[in-house]
Amino acid sequence: DDTTSVLLESANFSPINTRRTRNALDMNTEASYRFERGIRAALAPIALRRATKLMLELCGGQAAKGIIDLYPTDREPPVVSISRRRIRQVLGVDYTTSQIEKTLTSLGFEKAKEPGGLIDLIEAVEAAPAAERNNTLWMKVPYWRSDITIEDDLVEEVARTVGYDTIPTTMLSTQIPHWQPQPITELKDVVKDLMVSAGMQETISYSPTTLDNLSKVDALDESNPPLRIANPQSSEWEYMRTSLRSSILNTLGSNRRIAQSDGIRIFEVARVYLPRQEAKERELPTEKEVMVGVLSGPRFTTSWMASQEDMGFFDAKGALEHLFTGxxxxxxxEAASDSILHPGRTASLTVGKTVLGVVGEVQPQVLEKFDLEGYPVAMFEIDLESLLQAASEVNISYKAASRFPESYRDLALIVDSDVSSASIQQIINRHGLVSDSTPFDVYEGEGVPEGKKSVAYRVVFQSPRGTLTSDEVDRFQGDIIRQLRRQLGAELRG
Known part of the structure; x- marks a missing residue:
């Protein structure tokens, strides 16, 4: 009751500073929502006068003279140009200058003089030729329209005020470009989806790398060095990578430091940059699309229901089988060798005579360079251009599902150690009534002759014409065993 003097403040705040502070404090308020979107500075004195008037009307008293203004910059409303030329470009119609002025004036805009500053003059000359500048208006933006900043904003105001339904429908000035198929781009999307559905996670890394990283995975050819960036951002991004292997192993190392006891399944699809042999100055390298992936750590999360075995070669092979099946x-x-993969645990992937890539387990001495000791690491690398060639030659055919039940037999075969599972499975699947076959066990050791191995398959028989009897299945099984004995020297394990 003893208050006799009241000081009113009407403030405006920097939208950039308000937004940064809100993000830093993680504090959303109504005031931050309002001020970070920008409010015209001219609203502050208007609001101050309005508040003063209401206080005098409702409470009485006398207002002191003057307003103390501490706003740091010019409070003049912006001036934005609009031309008939731009309206024709955006809307496809031609309005007269008087129509444009009348429409904008009705919305509170005021006609202003053409800015006379040197910078404004340069911008005006660049915006339109001299003949068009006579058909250009400069409009002062009202203080309540903080959303008007560029010429196209004014064009939109004209269009919505005149009415979109008054703008005639016309054909495009040029033809729509023909769709150009991009098979490699489409394949990349399909490959990523299939790998994710197989339980893998996609990663992205920078294309530039260092010579040290490339040398760790034996991807550095001193006689034909990788492309060097003229002005690299840092010494760690100086050369364009010729292999994704170091990138994915670095990513695995970063994740392993955080998740030390979790299974990690990651892959990356990106380009590598292979320098051309005897390249001329300024000649660009050959760019190839490649996919690389690694699996490391326990196969299952810690649980009393699952064993704590580590992932290895067959886990990587399983992910690839999912991809190829899709x-x-x-x-x-086929057994193969690779400079950084473990001998005897490396296989090349081929379709006919086309080599798609390689899968195997990384050698321990290579893992030490990336601080990845403790868990085996299975890696695969696929050339997507070769994969595209193989996928384009696939002929998809359909057949009706059988209405009759399946019958299966488990076969344990003794074969030479160098006989591949694929060659055995090819002979099994060649039988007309075999609908599926799956290897489920490989054993070498006591009870199996030296130089031999035992491979077990589950063979599923199914006929489209009727239910198979036990005698029929036994006869078909005998036919398969005879074929395996004749071609691979296989014997049933006793």
Whole structure:
């Protein structure tokens, strides 16, 4: 009751500073929502006068003279140009200058003089030729329209005020470009989806790398060095990578430091940059689309229901089988060698005579360079251009599902150690009534002759014409065993 003097403040705040502070404090308020979107500075004195008037009307008293203004910048409303030329470009119609002025004036805009500053003059000359500048209006934006900043904003105001339904429908000035198929781009999307559905996670890394990283995975050819960036952002991004292997192993190392006891399944689809042999100055490298992936750590999360075995070669092979099945490709796995993969645990992937890539387990000495000791690491690398070639040759055919039940037999075969599972499975699947076959066990050791191995398959028989009897299944099984004995020297394990 003793208050005799009241000081009113009407403030405006910087939208950039308000937004940064809100993000830093993680505090959303009605005031931050309002001020971070920008409010015209001219509203502050108007609001101050309005508040003063209401206080005098409702409470009485006398207002002191003057307003103390501490706003740091010019409070003049912006001036934005609009031309008939731009309206024709955006709307496809031609309004007269008087129509444009009348429409904008009705919305509170005021006609202003053309800015006379040097910078404004340069911008005006660049915006339109001299003949068009006579058909250009400069409009002062009202203080309540903080959303008007560029010429196209004024064009939109004219269009919505005149009415979109008054704008005639016309054909495009040029033809719509023909759709150009991009098979490699479409394949990349399909491959990513299939790998994610197989339980893998996609990662993205920078294309530039260092010579040290490339040398760790034996991807550095001193006689033909990788492309060097003229002005790299840092010494760690100086050369364009010729292999994704170091990138994915670095990513695995970063994740392993955080999740030390979790299974990690990651892959990356990106380009590598292969320098051309005897390249001329300024000649660009060959760019190839490649996919690489790694699996490391426990196969299952810690649980009393699952064993704590580590992932290895067959886990990577399983992810690839899911990919190839989705693409309809029959891939052959053949023993191979690779400079960073473990001997005896490496296989090349081929379709006919086309080599798609390689899968195997990374050698321990290579893992040490990336601080990945403790868990085996299975890696695969696929050339997507070769994969596209193989996928484009796939002929998809359909057949009706059988109405009759399946019958299965488990076969344990003794074969030479160098006989591949794919060659055995090919002979089994060649039988007309075999609908599926799956290897489920491989054993070498006591009870199996030296130089031999035992491979067990589940063979599923199914006829489209009727239910198979036990005698019929036994006869078909005998036919398969005879074929395996004749071609591979296989014997049933006793």
């Amino acid at each position: 693409l309809g490709i029959q891939v052959t796995y």
